[in-house]
Amino acid sequence: MTKVRVATVWFSGCAGCHMSFLDLDELLIDLAERIEIVKSPVVDTKEFPENVDVTLIEGAIANEEHYELVREIRERSKIVIAMGDCAVTGNVPAMRNGISVNELLEGVYGNERTTTGTIPNEVVPTLLARVRPVHEVIHVDYFLHGCPPPAAVIGKALLALLDGKTPELVGRDLKFG
């Protein structure tokens, strides 16, 4: 049986959703027989692969690198799932949205409280004017709420998809926070 190709990515978030994914515990063993993780923060590939069946996105779209990559991910993935409140709503990373990027960087780096007093402008990607939930940039097929989503909800969604069904996310499955 060919395995279902699954990717997980980590944008502007705290990795808590990935921790919750690992909290699937023994279900991971069953999943490992049916899925292959082709890209993930724990898989050592640089490029996002082609022909991915399901991609789970943790985190909001906060900088230019996220913005480029998430569109590439959409092109290469059959199903995209926004995993967790940052991906679904912007959540904590979006709390900076009422503040301009300049004011933000100036407040964090541009004073004597930091070691250099200069705003980093090399290597790190440029911040977007606003942090955005994933669905504002690309089409998202399913939304897993929660900060983080409970492992049971992640498992429920994945198992339904593996059985070729639509994940039924209702009631408390949809609780933010």
Added chain:
Amino acid sequence: MKEILIRIDGKEVSAPAGSTILEVAKQQGIPIPTLCHLDGLSDIGACRMCIVDVGGKIVTSCTTKIAEGMEVITNSDRLAELRRLNLELIFAERNHVCSMCVSNNHCELQDLACDLGMQHVEVPYAYPRLSLDASHPKFIIDQNRCILCGRCVRVCAEVEGAHVWGIAGRGSEARVITELGIDWGDAEMCTDCGKCVQVCPTGAIVEKGKAAAEMEKHPELVTTLKERREND
């Protein structure tokens, strides 16, 4: 009192003249989602969640009184769609960050999003920059989490009789204010009773010293208080 005959979801019922559609639905055990409504306070139709269909016209059931021969539909695809859009607009208008909120897991807005099956907020978030007033010795008002339901305004005027809370501004610029827009800590009319805290459906008006998910409220205390006063 005169009884009036109406049809609600196809079922013929009679209720006293002067009853609202919401009251009749409740008596019949028909659930209608509400947010600004609280038993014991007057109804103002602020949140628009309790909308129903009366002969093709969409009205708020909390402020619409029954009339002879009225045909009411409380649930339809159109109503579900409108309620969900309304809920999305409420979420998008301010900064509701459930994970960081003191009222996480005990929030009427959060519960409603589950009940109405809101998958995500399609309308763009406004991300307004809003103030937080912690000048009162015991309580905080965080405008980021206010949905302008006006329960604080009504409980303060109708139950406590202090008239501290009001609403200033219009549309998306509207804000709950204390007295004439002074800091809450300077509001001399405030009796520090905390009824506004208990009835606030979200984490907008809260007690100091609470961390995320620690604020539990009891709006039903106000309902009980009102009932006891009326029965005395």
